[in-house]
Amino acid sequence: MISLDTVLHGLTTVLPHVLMLEGGRYVVTAGLVSLATWIFWRSWFRARKIQSRSATASDYRREVLASARTVLIFTLTGFSMYLAVRSGWLRVYKDFSVQGPVYFAVTLALMIAAHDAYFYWTHRAMHHPRLFRAFHWTHHKSRTPTPWTAYAFDAPEAIVMVAFVPIWAAIVPMHDTALYIFMTWQIARNVIGHAGVEFSPVSGRRSRLWGWLNTTTHHDLHHQSGRTNYGLYFSWWDRWMATEHPDYQARVAEVAERSRAARKPGTPFSPMRPAGES
Numbered sequence: 001m002i003s004l005d006t007v008l009h010g011l012t013t014v015l016p017h018v019l020m021l022e023g024g025r026y027v028v029t030a031g032l033v034s035l036a037t038w039i040f041w042r043s044w045f046r047a048r049k050i051q052s053r054s055a056t057a058s059d060y061r062r063e064v065l066a067s068a069r070t071v072l073i074f075t076l077t078g079f080s081m082y083l084a085v086r087s088g089w090l091r092v093y094k095d096f097s098v099q100g101p102v103y104f105a106v107t108l109a110l111m112i113a114a115h116d117a118y119f120y121w122t123h124r125a126m127h128h129p130r131l132f133r134a135f136h137w138t139h140h141k142s143r144t145p146t147p148w149t150a151y152a153f154d155a156p157e158a159i160v161m162v163a164f165v166p167i168w169a170a171i172v173p174m175h176d177t178a179l180y181i182f183m184t185w186q187i188a189r190n191v192i193g194h195a196g197v198e199f200s201p202v203s204g205r206r207s208r209l210w211g212w213l214n215t216t217t218h219h220d221l222h223h224q225s226g227r228t229n230y231g232l233y234f235s236w237w238d239r240w241m242a243t244e245h246p247d248y249q250a251r252v253a254e255v256a257e258r259s260r261a262a263r264k265p266g267t268p269f270s271p272m273r274p275a276g277e278s
C-alpha cells in the first residue's frame with residue numbers, strides 16, 4: 001500500500017517533472033517539424049505540400065488548446081503509473097541485470113506492433129456514428145492537419161490513446177528507457193503523420209522495403225475523407241481490412257512526381273490537386 005506521504009511528495013516533485021516531459025515532448029517535436037518545414041520550404045517542402053488548402057490561425061489555436069488538455073491527461077496517467085510502480089502494482093524495471101538487451105529490444109518492438117493494432121481498432125471504433133462525436137470530433141475538425149494536430153483530441157479520445165501504455169506495461173514488464181523510446185517514437189510518427197507536407201522519401205512506387213510504413217499522405221487522406229486509412233505506423237491493418245484509400249498510391253506517386261519535377265532545374269513548379277478531392 002502506498003502512503004499519503006509518498007503521494008504528497010510525488011505531487012510536488014514527480015508530477016511537475018512528468019508535466020515537463022509530456023508537454024516538452026509535444027512542443028519540441030511539433031516545433032522541430034514546423035521549423036524544418038519552414039527552413040526547407042522553398043528547396044524541398046513546397047513541392048511536397050499535400051493539400052492546396054492551408055490551416056488557418058484558428059485551426060492552430062484549437063489544436064494547441066486541445067493538445068494542452070491531452071498533455072494534462074497524459075501527465076496524470078504518467079503520474080498514476082509512477083504511483084503504481086512505487087506500490088508494486090506495475091513492474092517497470094531500470095536495471096539491465098533484471099532483463100538483458102534482447103528482452104529490451106523485443107518488448108519494445110512488440111509494444112510498437114501492438115500499439116499499431118490497438119490504434120487501428122480503437123480509431124475505427126471511434127468512427128462509429130455513436131462514438132464519433134464524443135470521442136473523435138475535435139481531431140477531425142482539422143481537415144488540413146498541421147504538426148500541432150498530433151494531440152488535438154477530445155478528452156475521452158486522449159484517455160483511450162494513453163490507456164494503451166499502462167495496459168501494456170501491466171502485461172509486459174518494461175524497461176523505463178524502452179517506455180521513453182516508445183513515447184518518443186509515437187509522438188515523432190504522430191507529428192510527421194500530421195505534417196501537411198510529405199516527409200517520407202516516397203518514390204511513387206510501393207517499395208517492398210518501405211511500403212509497410214505509412215507516409216504523411218496516408219494519414220492526411222484520412223483527415224480529408226475520414227472513411228479510410230485508419231492505421232498509424234504500418235499499412236498492414238488497412239490492407240488486411242480493405243480500408244486503404246483507393247487513391248492512396250496514386251496520391252503518393254503524385255507527390256513524388258511533383259517533388260522530382262521541382263528539383264529539375266528550369267522546370268516550372270506544378271500546382272497540386274485541390275484539397276479534399278477523392
Ligand SMILES: [Zn+2]
Nearest residue numbers: 139194219223
Ligand atoms: Zn490525425
Ligand SMILES: [Zn+2]
Nearest residue numbers: 123127136222
Ligand atoms: Zn479518424
